[in-house]
Amino acid sequence: MKKTTLNLLCLILLPLSYACDREEVSQQPPPPQEVTVFETKAQPVPIYQESVGQVYGYQDIAISARVEGFLEGIHFEEGSRVKKGQLLYTLESQQFEADVAAKMSDVASAKTVLAEAKTYLNRIKPLARENAVSQSDLDSAQARYDVAVSSVQAAQANLRAAKIQLGYTQIHSPITGIIGKTQAKVGDFVGRSPNPIILNTVSRIDTVLVDFFITESQYLEAMRHFLADTQKEASKTAPEPDLELVLSDGTIYGHKGKADFMGREVDPDTGAIMIQASFPNPDQLLRPGQFARVRAQVNVVKEGILIPQRCVKELQGSFSVYVVDHANKIRTREIQVGPKVRSFWLILKGLNPGEKVVYEGLQKVQDGALVTPVVKDIPLPQKVTP
Numbered sequence: 001m002k003k004t005t006l007n008l009l010c011l012i013l014l015p016l017s018y019a020c021d022r023e024e025v026s027q028q029p030p031p032p033q034e035v036t037v038f039e040t041k042a043q044p045v046p047i048y049q050e051s052v053g054q055v056y057g058y059q060d061i062a063i064s065a066r067v068e069g070f071l072e073g074i075h076f077e078e079g080s081r082v083k084k085g086q087l088l089y090t091l092e093s094q095q096f097e098a099d100v101a102a103k104m105s106d107v108a109s110a111k112t113v114l115a116e117a118k119t120y121l122n123r124i125k126p127l128a129r130e131n132a133v134s135q136s137d138l139d140s141a142q143a144r145y146d147v148a149v150s151s152v153q154a155a156q157a158n159l160r161a162a163k164i165q166l167g168y169t170q171i172h173s174p175i176t177g178i179i180g181k182t183q184a185k186v187g188d189f190v191g192r193s194p195n196p197i198i199l200n201t202v203s204r205i206d207t208v209l210v211d212f213f214i215t216e217s218q219y220l221e222a223m224r225h226f227l228a229d230t231q232k233e234a235s236k237t238a239p240e241p242d243l244e245l246v247l248s249d250g251t252i253y254g255h256k257g258k259a260d261f262m263g264r265e266v267d268p269d270t271g272a273i274m275i276q277a278s279f280p281n282p283d284q285l286l287r288p289g290q291f292a293r294v295r296a297q298v299n300v301v302k303e304g305i306l307i308p309q310r311c312v313k314e315l316q317g318s319f320s321v322y323v324v325d326h327a328n329k330i331r332t333r334e335i336q337v338g339p340k341v342r343s344f345w346l347i348l349k350g351l352n353p354g355e356k357v358v359y360e361g362l363q364k365v366q367d368g369a370l371v372t373p374v375v376k377d378i379p380l381p382q383k384v385t386p
Contacts, residue, residue, distance in 0.1 A: 036360040037324055037373040038307055042353035043380070045304030045346060047339060048295045050246065051275075053212030055290040057203030058278070059175055064198050065091060065191030066168040071184050078181045082173045082202060089171040089199060091190070096166040103159040110155040114148035121145045177204040178284070208279050208286045210245065210257065212294045213272040221298065243277050245286075246293040253292070255280045303353075306344040306380050311357045312337065321351070322358035322365055330358070330369045344380070 065071075069091035076088050121141045128138040173179070179202045184190050190197045214222070245253035257279035266273045277294060279286065286292075312335070313320050323333045335350030351357070356373050358365060365371065 032328065032370045032372045033364070034372045034374055035324070035358055035365060036376045037356040038311060038359040038378055039375050040305050040307060040347075040351055040353055040355050040357060041380070042303045042305055045301040045306060046297050047299040047301065047341075047346075048244075049214075049218060049298045050293045050295050051212040051214055053210040053245075053277075053292055053294045055286050055288055055292060056209045056211065057177065057205050057288045058207040058209060059177065059202075059204040060288060061174050061177075061202045062198045063088060063171060063173075063200040063202060064196045065089070065171065067091065067096070067165055068191040068193075069093075069095075069169065069189070071186050071188045071190050074182060074186060076179055078179065080179060082177065082179045084173055084176045086173045087170060088173055088179070091169040091171075093166060093169040096162070096169055100159065100162045100166050103155065103162040107152065107155040107159050110148070110151040114145070114152050117141070117145040117148040171199070173202055175202055175204050177202045178287075179203075203288050205281050205284055205287065208281045208288070209260075210277045210279060210292065210294055211274060212277070213270070213274055216266050216271050216273065218298075219266070219273050222296075225298070242297065243279075244295040245279055246295055248291060253279065253286070255282075257294075301338075301346065305347040305351050305353065306341070307347060307351070307357055308359060308378060309340065309343055309345055311359055311362075312345055313362060319345075322362060322367075323351075324356040324358065324371060324373045328371055328373060330365050330367055330371060332367045 071089060072092050073090040074088070075090070076082055076086070082088065121144070124133060124138050124141040127133045128135065180200055182200050184197050184199050188197070190199065241256040241258040243257040243259065245255075245257065247253055257277045259275055259277045261276035263274035275294075307321070311321050319335050319337050321333050321335055323331050325331050333350055336348045338346035338348045340346075356375065359376050359378075
């Protein structure tokens with residue numbers, strides 16, 4: 001009887017005990033939420049400014065005919081390398097050869113007249129010394145000789161001009177470089193004024209020029225840096241190449257360049273000024289007409305802090321981040337941002353090195369919440385370009 005009563009009592013108390021255990025478990029706080037954070041670091045941050053530029057040859061020489069005529073021959077391979085003085089085009093030359101022959105005949109006639117005048121003058125001179133002829137006869141013979149000399153000189157000058165015109169029927173390369181696609185074919189009539197056909201262009205590309213534009217404010221900042229550096233380093237005669245070229249595929253060109261020329265004025269319509277830089281091109285990788293970005297270092301932030309843009313909240317021009325403090329609690333922090341560089345912000349004020357900034361899940365955290373930070377390793381950019 002007693003054993004039955006005891007069993008009955010256990011059956012009654014057992015559910016009560018289980019209910020109490022469940023109530024104690026439900027009262028335990030949940031574990032802290034895991035959040036991904038980015039740990040800040042202080043490092044020198046070079047600030048680079050980029051401008052879109054266009055590549056030109058160091059010399060881009062347009063080839064055109066200096067006389068009118070039909071194109072008879074093309075003596076080069078398009079897109080190949082040509083040397084200075086190499087024959088490129090020939091034009092019909094028959095009419096110019098005929099003109100040269102006519103001018104040679106004129107020279108011969110003038111020389112014949114000169115020979116006669118000289119013979120006559122030589123015969124008159126001794127007679128004049130003996131008063132066998134009058135002084136007027138001597139003066140007439142001398143004038144006749146002088147006119148003959150001038151006629152020969154004029155005929156020779158006309159012959160040289162005719163030969164020059166004949167020489168223009170052969171067009172040679174003015175420089176050593178790369179020649180492009182011909183704009184005229186054999187049989188075309190070329191050289192007609194006032195708009196003669198540009199037959200081709202030869203470019204010297206062992207060194208290339210890149211033209212780009214900067215704004216007026218960028219120009220003022222660059223000039224202030226230049227003047228300050230000039231005063232500090234007055235002993236330097238030539239600046240070191242410090243410009244980089246970012247090609248269209250995103251790669252950095254292997255040779256640095258330097259600015260050689262600055263435009264005379266700021267364009268009042270665009271507020272920009274042109275800069276021309278030169279880059280060595282020993283491998284001839286760069287060709288005229290390419291577009292590239294010219295990159296120049298404009299500043300260095302010695303203790304710069306970069307954080308990913310996704311860490312930053314913006315509200316009505318104010319910027320803030322969630323920072324995990326030493327007690328692993330979320331704290332809202334107002335910050336001052338600098339240039340936006342790629343996928344990062346440069347932080348000017350509000351963060352210190354070694355702090356943990358919430359990287360993911362900004363909508364799921366709130367100020368004062370206890371969390372478990374998980375540091376995410378995000379590589380910082382080597383070149384910082386606003």
